[in-house]
Amino acid sequence: MEGSKSHMWLKSYRLQTPGLWVKAVLHTTGLFLMAPVLMTSTPASMCTPLKTLNDSLSHRRRYMKHNFPINYSIRVYREEIFKLSNISRMRLKVEELDDLVLQRLWFQVNQGVLKKIIRVMSERHPSRSYTAELERRFKDVEGVFVQSHPAEVFQQELPEAVQDTWDHLTEEPDRVPETDWRLVSPKSLVDNLCHTMYCLFSECFDTETRQDYCGVSRLRRGKKTSSRNTDTEPAE
Amino acid sequence: MEGSKSHMWLKSYRLQTPGLWVKAVLHTTGLFLMAPVLMTSTPASMCTPLKTLNDSLSHRRRYMKHNFPINYSIRVYREEIFKLSNISRMRLKVEELDDLVLQRLWFQVNQGVLKKIIRVMSERHPSRSYTAELERRFKDVEGVFVQSHPAEVFQQELPEAVQDTWDHLTEEPDRVPETDWRLVSPKSLVDNLCHTMYCLFSECFDTETRQDYCGVSRLRRGKKTSSRNTDTEPAE
Numbered sequence: 001m002e003g004s005k006s007h008m009w010l011k012s013y014r015l016q017t018p019g020l021w022v023k024a025v026l027h028t029t030g031l032f033l034m035a036p037v038l039m040t041s042t043p044a045s046m047c048t049p050l051k052t053l054n055d056s057l058s059h060r061r062r063y064m065k066h067n068f069p070i071n072y073s074i075r076v077y078r079e080e081i082f083k084l085s086n087i088s089r090m091r092l093k094v095e096e097l098d099d100l101v102l103q104r105l106w107f108q109v110n111q112g113v114l115k116k117i118i119r120v121m122s123e124r125h126p127s128r129s130y131t132a133e134l135e136r137r138f139k140d141v142e143g144v145f146v147q148s149h150p151a152e153v154f155q156q157e158l159p160e161a162v163q164d165t166w167d168h169l170t171e172e173p174d175r176v177p178e179t180d181w182r183l184v185s186p187k188s189l190v191d192n193l194c195h196t197m198y199c200l201f202s203e204c205f206d207t208e209t210r211q212d213y214c215g216v217s218r219l220r221r222g223k224k225t226s227s228r229n230t231d232t233e234p235a236e
Numbered sequence: 237m238e239g240s241k242s243h244m245w246l247k248s249y250r251l252q253t254p255g256l257w258v259k260a261v262l263h264t265t266g267l268f269l270m271a272p273v274l275m276t277s278t279p280a281s282m283c284t285p286l287k288t289l290n291d292s293l294s295h296r297r298r299y300m301k302h303n304f305p306i307n308y309s310i311r312v313y314r315e316e317i318f319k320l321s322n323i324s325r326m327r328l329k330v331e332e333l334d335d336l337v338l339q340r341l342w343f344q345v346n347q348g349v350l351k352k353i354i355r356v357m358s359e360r361h362p363s364r365s366y367t368a369e370l371e372r373r374f375k376d377v378e379g380v381f382v383q384s385h386p387a388e389v390f391q392q393e394l395p396e397a398v399q400d401t402w403d404h405l406t407e408e409p410d411r412v413p414e415t416d417w418r419l420v421s422p423k424s425l426v427d428n429l430c431h432t433m434y435c436l437f438s439e440c441f442d443t444e445t446r447q448d449y450c451g452v453s454r455l456r457r458g459k460k461t462s463s464r465n466t467d468t469e470p471a472e
Contacts, residue, residue: 066360072305124302126362 041099043148046141047204050197053137054205056130057194063130064117064187073183074116079168081182082109083192084199084214094159101162103200104154107142108169110193114138117186134190277335279384282377283440286433289373290441292366293430299366300353300423309419310352315404317418318345319428320435320450330395337398339436340390343378344405346429350374353422370426 042050082105091097114135121128146154158166168180198205199214278286318341327333350371357364382390394402404416434441435450 062360066358067303067362069304069308069356069361070358071356072308120305120307122302122306124298125305126303 041103042201042203043144044203045148046144046201049137049140049144050201050204053134053141054194054197056134056137057190057197059130060187060190060194063127064190065185067125067127068186071185073185074120074189075181076113076116076184076189077168077171077176078180078182079165080109080113080116080189081184081192082106082196084195087196087199087214090161093161097159097162099200100149100153101158103145104158105162105165106196106200107145108166110138111142112169113189113193117189120186277339278437278439279380280439281384282380282437285373285377285380286437286440289370289377290430290433292370292373293426293433295366296423296426296430299363300426301421303361303363304422307421309421310356310425311417312349312352312420312425313404313407313412314416314418315401316345316349316352316425317420317428318342318432320431323432323435323450326397329397333395333398335436336385336389337394339381340394341398341401342432342436343381344402346374347378348405349425349429353425356422 087102090102114131118128118131118135121131157163168176202214323338326338350367354364354367354371357367393399404412438450
């Protein structure tokens with residue numbers, strides 16, 4: 001399901017913010033009444049592949065923790081530790097940050113993360129086929145994401161802070177300074193993928209099955225974070 | 237099957253060489269004609285548990301390689317890399333080195349190695365029960381080994397070079413200098429255990445099923461090492 005556009009948009013930098021583009025369309029078409037529908041951050045078509053991905057993610061404890069040695073960690077870029085706190089920080093740092101920008105970043109980060117996890121396993125590792133399935137399902141979501149938005153969305157300039165993160169993610173490994181590498185467990189990386197998915201595509205997950213993972217909405221609603229299962233809490 | 241003596245002998249240092257003790261018995265009893273039988277380095281009773289251990293070891297590729305991440309390594313003491321070349325070196329270094337001394341060292345080294353491999357896995361790791369079985373079978377062999385020899389054998393002084401190795405093996409981890417640690421894959425460690433077992437307890441393995449793993453006999457017989465399966469060759 002991976003569309004031909006998906007590779008293209010992952011390589012497009014320094015474009016305009018999607019928020020501005022949506023506003024421009026609304027102005028020229030005069031469809032202000034449709035604004036709440038158009039402005040929703042997750043197209044409904046994404047919910048099916050996202051839920052399928054979520055089904056796979058529910059087995060991550062077994063495949064990303066038990067099947068690996070105790071304290072095993074993978075070397076990743078600092079920016080690949082993309083947690084709920086990073087989303088909150090970016091939202092505070094960048095004014096009127098569009099969810100679509102964060103969603104694009106989510107795809108870019110986790111594409112690299114899944115690749116790195118797969119690379120540490122031989123074909124016969126008991127978590128190999130699970131992770132390959134996770135990657136396939138992730139690409140299915142990405143395909144629908146790309147198809148659900150006009151190509152121009154992915155050519156729009158990113159805010160500077162997001163662009164900096166993006167640039168670091170796409171840096172050649174041998175040009176990354178030693179201080180920009182981190183050692184993280186596979187389970188933590190997939191936990192991050194999962195929790196940020198609940199936050200950035202919250203419309204697809206009902207409030208009963210998902211917890212309130214989105215940093216900003218947690219702050220707004222004044223909920224306590226202590227009730228969350230610390231076992232699945234990602235560690236840096 | 238682990239006898240009560242087995243713990244005791246693992247803690248006894250600076251004793252006399254077993255070779256001298258066997259010779260003393262031979263002199264006092266005058267049983268020179270029986271010397272070839274008494275001098276055999278592996279008591280026949282050890283063959284059954286050794287073969288059982290060997291059965292488990294035949295699955296080491298799957299459980300010690302495939303179930304671990306690529307290039308995964310365990311931190312061990314330098315002396316825990318106890319390979320065929322170490323045996324050859326010790327035999328060259330120490331004159332008239334008794335096989336019993338090397339066998340005692342083999343038990344001491346691999347007891348620690350198996351413990352360290354088990355420690356890196358959680359209860360639910362797919363290689364955990366295999367390694368626990370390996371350890372049980374290893375202890376069975378050790379039990380028979382201890383029971384097959386008079387207690388005095390284990391109180392005899394070790395040659396200086398062997399004693400030094402032994403002392404390093406029993407050193408407290410926090411007192412081991414950084415330069416004395418090595419990173420080795422679990423598969424290499426278990427390969428070492430296996431190949432040195434074939435060498436030190438060769439009487440228990442028939443020439444068809446085992447290869448000629450013993451460094452000294454290889455040199456004596458002038459065999460080429462290139463015919464050995466390089467895939468199972470331990471790497472330092």
